[in-house]
Amino acid sequence: MYPMEILYSKTILAFLKKVKGLAQEILTEEMSLPVGRSRFHIGALSYPLHFTVFDHPSKLGYFQHDLYEIGINKLFLLEEEETIKDLLRHELAHYMTFIEHGPDVSPHGKEFREICKKYGWSTEVARAQVSIEKAVKNKQIVDKVRKLLSLATSPEPKEAEAATLKAQELLAKYNVKFHEEDDPIHLLRVLQKKRGSAKLQAIASILRLFFVYPIFNHGKGVLYLEILGDPLNIEVAEYVAHFLDHHFELLWKEAKKEEPRLKGTVAKNSFFRGIAEGYEKKGLPTSRTLIQIEKSLAAIYPQITSRKVSYHHSEAAAKKGREKGKGLKIREGLRQKKQQLAINIKNC
Template identity: 40%
Template sequence: RDILKHELAHYLNFLEHGQVQAHGQEFRETCKRYGFPDEIALASMNLDTANLSKEGDIDSERILEKVKKLFQLAASSNVHEAELATVKANALLLRHNLDRAHLKNDEAPIYLDRVLVQKRKDAKISAVYDMLKHFIVKTVISHGKNSCCLEVSGSITNVKLAVYVGNFLDKELEHLWVTAKHAHGLQGLRAKNSFFLGIAKGFDQKMKQAKANLSVTDRRALIVVEKDLTDRTKMIYSRLSSSRTNNNFDSHAGEIGIQSGKNLSIRPGVEGSSKKLYLEYSKS
């Protein structure tokens, strides 16, 4: 519970003050305001050590390693081989979730981590928000004081993989933009934003096609898994609102982005930098 309170205090502090010193004056004031014990504010716990028992899921680690190896194949210059590896990686993750769903473990905890911490919301964070939904996690764009970030929550396996993928996409979308800009003569923020949103749309179409190739039984099971994720993350996010406008959309850049999204493969080599404890929530 102390670990949970400590991370919750960090989260509340981020919402109120944005990116500030980890255990500075703002953090201590947040702990005091919410009535947390002194040891929480003093950060006297070794969070990495305390979290070992929670992160030591051997089955989850095994699945992650297999998926990452498939991502290595997805870096192949052979388009067909890269596409097949991406589909296999997604299928492996899906099978892992379907197998876990059969266990019907209502006590399994929900984990949360953050990626793409930046000053303000933009088209790239919106694109990654949409793309990470295909990795069976709840995605939320969270706004703090003078900052925002992308939060992902779900099982520990899915959250770790989503952070891994999110960090990759953060760099890859910029790389794809530079390539498209020179190849197609694109320029300006409007074109760049439309290109990013197009990538998300193309990736969405690609992943939906992969899911359509599942058996009827697996498609039904996936619906159950996704509904369970939605129901359980409501405990964390009880009230959400969203807004998006495409009034300033560049259709030409968007179409180029769609094709890039359809061809996008997740490649290894961008490990998430976060070593913090995941915010854990489970029914009591």
């Protein structure tokens, strides 16, 4: 299965602001629903307006009900407003289908079609497709703009001026705000659980050593461990997260055989925290990329919060965990790296 990475950059955040405005227009003018700054209202209830841009070779958009999230493929960055609106109408139809019928109906079944018909949306909205040829062309244009902006910093005045003018011409043509030095931050949801745990916290702490920034994203009845970073570090950290999710349980079984007195939830949780503490003794290198991510968090997660959690502690179990953590090896060849602080956010 091709991983769906969510992307953030100054250019993408500007695009998301535009997308939010277009969605608000649809909700008010076509659906006759009251809309606030970040929510829309149906009767006495209100629902979030949360959008992301993602990278995927075939999926154009999605509505994820547990996070109340609408995703838009990055290919739409250069599309005309009406094409973007058609995709938003399609995903808002999924949103309304979920509100009225729950998550267990057919994605494009009669309930979905009735929603589209209710608001007078055409068959193009129900399909919400972009041709492969157009998608490829859009990517080529983005790549060309990036190259031109790079040439715009050339020490040769004539070359820099010509590249700047050509880039400005393309940006004006497609009505896109493009920022220099705008490499996107990649976001990937690596673990999905029903609730938080000491084990998940410990895994997040270890992932900091792999130059990704872990975030706990709370949805409706679900918790995602998300990681932000560059593509290579994301790929490594995704493997590490799944490896640790399984390996922590094996280490706990091993520890109980060695120390039969270790029993119960408090001991198990303390052991997991100890593993992270022991592994982190290997060192926490710094990263300019992670500092940049930290500065962008408020824009990426508007409802970001942080909190301290109190818990019961078993020093004997934690000590055993630290011992196991110091000896923990995550397959040779994986480079050791770092991160900052795991944070909780809530979108629903």
